[in-house]
Amino acid sequence: MTTSDTAVERLQDICARVLAATREAGRPAGSVELVAVSKTFEAHEIRPVLEAGQRVFGENRVQEAMAKWPALRDSYPDIELHLIGPLQSNKAAEAVALFDVIETVDREKIAAALAKEMARQNRRPRLFVQVDIGEEAQKAGIAPNEAVAFVQHCRDGHGLSIEGLMCIPPVDEAPGPFFALLQTIAGEAGVEKLSMGMSGDFERAIPFGATSVRVGSAIFGTRPRPA
Numbered sequence: 661m662t663t664s665d666t667a668v669e670r671l672q673d674i675c676a677r678v679l680a681a682t683r684e685a686g687r688p689a690g691s692v693e694l695v696a697v698s699k700t701f702e703a704h705e706i707r708p709v710l711e712a713g714q715r716v717f718g719e720n721r722v723q724e725a726m727a728k729w730p731a732l733r734d735s736y737p738d739i740e741l742h743l744i745g746p747l748q749s750n751k752a753a754e755a756v757a758l759f760d761v762i763e764t765v766d767r768e769k770i771a772a773a774l775a776k777e778m779a780r781q782n783r784r785p786r787l788f789v790q791v792d793i794g795e796e797a798q799k800a801g802i803a804p805n806e807a808v809a810f811v812q813h814c815r816d817g818h819g820l821s822i823e824g825l826m827c828i829p830p831v832d833e834a835p836g837p838f839f840a841l842l843q844t845i846a847g848e849a850g851v852e853k854l855s856m857g858m859s860g861d862f863e864r865a866i867p868f869g870a871t872s873v874r875v876g877s878a879i880f881g882t883r884p885r886p887a
């Protein structure tokens with residue numbers, strides 16, 4: 661990545677690489693969606709990417725997303741916004757109101773809070789369960805061996821329909837086995853979607869069935885401050 665590259669040029673490059681990896685994996689073109697992760701970037705940095713046609717974005721903080729996206733949505737009503745960061749139950753109302761997809765359902769308390777808010781607001785964001793695929797103490801997510809039961813509990817206990825699973829593999833290990841494990845768990849849980857793969861490893865996630873990849877710095881550049 662050189663400094664003369666723009667976010668739009670990088671977006672086009674990433675789209676081409678997603679398509680190439682999809683074909684290489686023998687999967688149909690268009691079967692992997694790109695979630696452009698815009699956390700820490702400001703509206704004026706996001707607009708060119710919207711103008712270039714990207715509509716699906718990821719943010720990791722409810723507060724930050726609330727400050728940026730309502731105005732952008734006024735200009736681009738067909739934006740699809742994903743929450744990819746940990747959700748606190750006291751932010752469930754805001755999250756349900758703003759996001760189209762919440763990828764970080766990871767515990768009973770959040771499932772209960774989302775169910776309550778979705779009923780109250782009569783709004784149904786699509787939901788993913790986050791799995792702590794490397795069983796790392798510092799990472800959010802349900803443990804791999806509890807994930808199938810948790811998905812079932814979200815359905816049967818809270819009436820939530822879970823569309824897929826999401827994971828962030830450990831940073832310093834080869835990601836393939838973790839992507840493979842998430843794919844296996846999704847099969848056991850009977851969910852179709854897999855959100856996995858980021859700037860450094862999205863091409864590795866696609867052969868393991870990723871249906872969306874979350875790419876931030878490879879599009880927007882190095883983040884100005886820690887996310």
Ligand SMILES: *Cc1c(COP(=O)(O)O)cnc(C)c1O
Nearest residue numbers: 697720744858859874875876877
């Ligand atoms: C920040 C973030 C990403 C994007 O990371 P990059 O390495 O910049 O592509 C993806 N997923 C989650 C959950 C994130 O927090």
